Each structure stands twice: as structure tokens, then as C-alpha cells.
Amino acid sequence: xxxxxxxxxxxxxKEVQAFQESLPRGKHGGVVSFVGTMRDINEGVDVSTMYLDxxxxxxxxxxxxxxxxxxxxxxxxxSLVVHRYGELFPNxxxxxxxxxxxxxxxxxxxxxxxxxxxxxxxxxWKRETTPEGEQRWVEHNSRDAKAExxxxxxxxxxx
Amino acid sequence: xxxxxRYFAGMRDRMGCSExxxxxxxxxxxVADVWAQASEGQPLPDSTLIAINMEYTDADASVCEGDEVAxxxxxxxx
Numbered sequence: 059x060x061x062x063x064x065x066x067x068x069x070x071x072k073e074v075q076a077f078q079e080s081l082p083r084g085k086h087g088g089v090v091s092f093v094g095t096m097r098d099i100n101e102g103v104d105v106s107t108m109y110l111d112x113x114x115x116x117x118x119x120x121x122x123x124x125x126x127x128x129x130x131x132x133x134x135x136x137s138l139v140v141h142r143y144g145e146l147f148p149n150x151x152x153x154x155x156x157x158x159x160x161x162x163x164x165x166x167x168x169x170x171x172x173x174x175x176x177x178x179x180x181x182x183w184k185r186e187t188t189p190e191g192e193q194r195w196v197e198h199n200s201r202d203a204k205a206e207x208x209x210x211x212x213x214x215x216x217x
Numbered sequence: 218x219x220x221x222x223r224y225f226a227g228m229r230d231r232m233g234c235s236e237x238x239x240x241x242x243x244x245x246x247x248v249a250d251v252w253a254q255a256s257e258g259q260p261l262p263d264s265t266l267i268a269i270n271m272e273y274t275d276a277d278a279s280v281c282e283g284d285e286v287a288x289x290x291x292x293x294x295x
Contacts (some may be wrong), residue, residue, distance in 0.1 A: 094295055110294070111226050113287065116271035117294075141294065153295050173295055181268075182294025183226035195227040196293045 059129065059137050061121045063112060065144040070154040077138045081158060086135045090165035091156040092173050098148035100196065105148070105186045112143045113181040124175040128157070132164040137172065143182065218246055218282050222255050225289040228265065232256070232288075241280075249276040251286050264291050 060077060070093045078089065096108055125137045135158040142152050155173045159165035177199055184196040218241045224232045232255070239254055248269070252261050267274055268287040280286060 111229075112294070113223075113225055113268075113271070113289070116268060116287070119271055177292075177295035179273075179292070180294045181225065181266075181289060181292050183290065184293045185226070195230075195290065198291055199293050199295065 059122065059125045060139070061118055061125060062140045063114075063117050063121070063143060064140065065142070067142070067150060068140055068154070070140065070151045070156075073138065073140050073154055074156050077136075077156065078158070081136060085160070086158040087160045088162050088165055089156055089158045090162065090169040091154065092169055093151050094153040094173070096146050096148050096150045096152055100186060103186075104189050106189045107187045108146045109185045109187070110143045110146060110152070111183040111185065116181050117141070117143075120179045120181065121176055124172055124179060127175070128168040128171050131171065132159070132168040133161075134159040134164050134168045137168065139172065139176070141176075141180070141182070218243070218280075220246075220251060220280055220283065221285045222251060223285060223287040225287065227290045228262075228288050246280045247276065248274065248278050248280060248286060251280055252276065252288065255288075261288075262290075265289070266291060 074089060074091055098105055121139050125139060128137065138156045140154040146152060155169055157165045157169040185193055186196060187193050220239050222237045222239055224235055229235050237255060239251065241250060241254060243250065248267055261276065266289050267276060269278060269280065269284050
């Protein structure tokens, strides 16, 4: 498991490739990845830049806990999470979640679980700036991650 | 009892600082006591999340000497 929270921009596809090269060859049957990127609109309002605040230390701790939880629930080989903080621009990757597993079902389930729980637990906060220079804190994520988490917990119980 | 209080995002704006050191006289202290002293009696906004030493908790939790107590709005990462 590797969790990185960084201010610098990153190329998620290079991160996936570099991490995969560190894994034992021939053991995994696939990698499932999710890359979250910044949109230029939110709730009908144009957004020109975004600032991501975080709680250093607590953020890493809770993402690591979510990855460990996923590894307990599903038969996966390894996971990688990279998350930005600081100033972001439209199209910038915000987050990468990648999961290596022997079989695809575990990879898809674990990847979805990690991003859903990360959104629910990891202490990050988005502040958007409009083209007119107005700033506002985003009060909640647009999708209801709770509902997706509930679905997954049900799926895990019945797996 | 000496503790550190930290605020993030909109809570930092509201409190006007990101961190404060508090001294509480009581022997038994909860998060609610910490908030009451730090905010000078303001009500705690309903949606506020609380952490002690980087673990989520609630307003009834006990606080110990040297703890770091954080108050922040719902998280919006990912």
C-alpha cells in the first residue's frame, strides 16, 4: 500500500506505471484505477480555480486506514492512492486510486470502496473561485457517497 | 490542562485563526467544554466534525492533557 498526499501536480498514468514496476512480475491479473479531475463548473456556477485544504497527518492516516480496510475485505495484491492539496485548475487530476488484483471483480469493488470512503473520511476541503473572483467553500460533495458506501457494505456482507 | 485546538476550512475563517492553545481549569474536560471556551460560548454548528489526536469523535468525548482537538466542516475531498 502506498498513500501520497502532495501539493505538486502529478500524472496519474505515470504513477500507475511506476508503482506497477515495483510489484512482483506476473502475479496480478489487472489494475483498476479511478482518476478524479477538476471540473470547470459546480452546481451551475463556473469555477476557474480550486484550493484544497487538508489536515496534514490525519489525511494520510485515514486514507491508509481505508486502503487497509479494503485489503481486509477483498483479495487484492496492492493499492496506490495519490491526492493533491493546494491550488488546482480545471482538468487537473485531484486523486488517483489504483488497485492491483488477481481478478477484476475484487479490483473494481476495492477501488470503488476506497474512493467512496476516502470522500467520506479523508479530511480535505474544497474552496472554489469563480471567474469573477468570488470564493466559496464547497459544503458537500455532489454525489451522496453515503448511499454508495451502504450499497458496498451490503455487497460485502453478501459476497 | 493544556490542549491545542485546530480549525480547518470554513471553521478557520469563522474562528479567525487556524490554531490556539487553551488552558482549562476543570479536572474533567469534554470536547464540548473545549468548544465553549474556544468559541466564547458560540453554539457549535450542527454539521461540525470533531477529531481528537486525528481520530473522529463527538462532543461528549473526554479530552486529556496535551490533546489536539480539531473542529472542521464536512469533508469534500476526492
